Amino acid sequence: MNESKCPVEVTPRIARWRIENIEACFWHQSKPFEIGRWNWHLSVEKNKQIIIRLFPQASTFAKERPPIASFVIRVFYFTGRRRQILHLEVCRRKLRDSSDFMWAIDPGLSGKVIIDVEFFDLKAAGVGEPVSIWGSNRLPDAIVPTISALRQLLADGAFTDITINTSDGTTAAHRAILAARSPVFCSMFSHNLKEKELATVDVTDMSTASFNAFLQYLYGFIKIEEFIPHRMPLLHAADKYDVDDLREACEASLAEDVGRGNVFVRLQNAHLYRLQTLKSACMKYLVEFGRIYDLHDELITFLRNADRELVVLVVQEVLAAWKGD
Structure with missing residues (x-):
């Protein structure tokens, strides 16, 4: 076996492996690369056909929670100066070892070859109903010691002292929490502005659902199922109300998928x-x-x-x- 000296280039969803001369060895295997929760290998075997394999590196996690992958794999090769492409789309394939995905292609390829894998979805099998790993493993860092009490205060509407008018309704909150988490709200409530006098804030560029997700983040107990679908309005709110940690959390999450x-x-x-x-x-x-x-x-x-x-x-x-x- 010849392990490629070229590392695999990766983004959160794409792996690209360059083989400078596919004829140099009967068996090439990539160095391990990380996508999702697994380390992976690509390999190429030359026999009567060229066999491409994609498989997770052996580990306790890969054995107990093998990936269920949906992806498209592309092979770029060159005839003269012309680039040619082969591609295959795979849906919901459980990949436990090197025997679970094999793609046989034209044995006549020579010279430089690029193998490109783009994952559309990855799920972990083994416990309960498999769910997509993307967007399910990163929670914003918004934990506070009084999280339980704050959650209850907001849920019950107890002692609220500010009304938020959104684009499609109203919701209520506590000025002290908003002011502590946002310098913009702090300025509103510290000076003789209409928001202080009327005890209302107009947020007509957000829906009630999105603003409630914003409140949950500010209070420290947002759940991932609330965070993911509201990332774009949350990013807008983070920029508008100067909440840097939320801005960073939204950017990191959006860049992942x-x-x-x-x-x-x-x-x-x-x-x-x-x-x-x-x-x-x-x-x-x-x-x-x-x-x-x-x-x-x-x-x-x-x-x-x-x-x-x-x-x-x-x-x-x-x-x-x-x-x-």
Whole structure:
């Protein structure tokens, strides 16, 4: 066996393995790479056909909680200066060892080959109903010693002293908590502004559901099932009310599951809110891993509607990647 000297390049959902000369050995195996909760290997075996395998590295966790993976695997190879692509989409395949996924392709490939795996979903089997790992393993760091009492105060509406008017209703909160967690709220309630005099705050750019999720974060007991679907309005609220820890939590979570269905929206929000980590994750997905060429309609919409400065940045990155190739 020949273990490739080239490490596998990864984002949270994509792995890319470059083999400089596929003819050099009958069996190539990648170095281990981490995606989700597992370390993985790719391997290539040359016989009558070329066999590509994808499998988790042996471990106690992989044995007890094997991954159930949905992914597309692509093979890029070159005939002269022309790049060719083979691809295969796999849905809900349980991967326990190297025998669970094998893809036989043309044995005539030679020279440089790139194997690219993009995971659409990963679930852990073994205990109860498998659920997607993405968005299920990162809770915002918002724990406070009095979490139980604060949860009860908000749930009961006990001693609330401020009314929040949202876009579709009202909710109530405690000024002291809002002021302690947000310098913007603190300023509102410390000066003779209308919010202090009327004991109301108008938040017409958020729904009641989204603002309640915001309150749950400020009070310290938000659950992941509330956090994930409200990440974008929570990011807006974090920026508007200057809650830095929430802003960081939203950016980290959004960067974890950048994919074809959200990358352009997230790129625009990363630009709007000056989120460099999220912007880098989006640009890496689009340019470094070449997914911009698969999203023609979405790209046209983005070019027509996005901020001009951001459009120029994307075009410059694409041109730089071309020159680099």
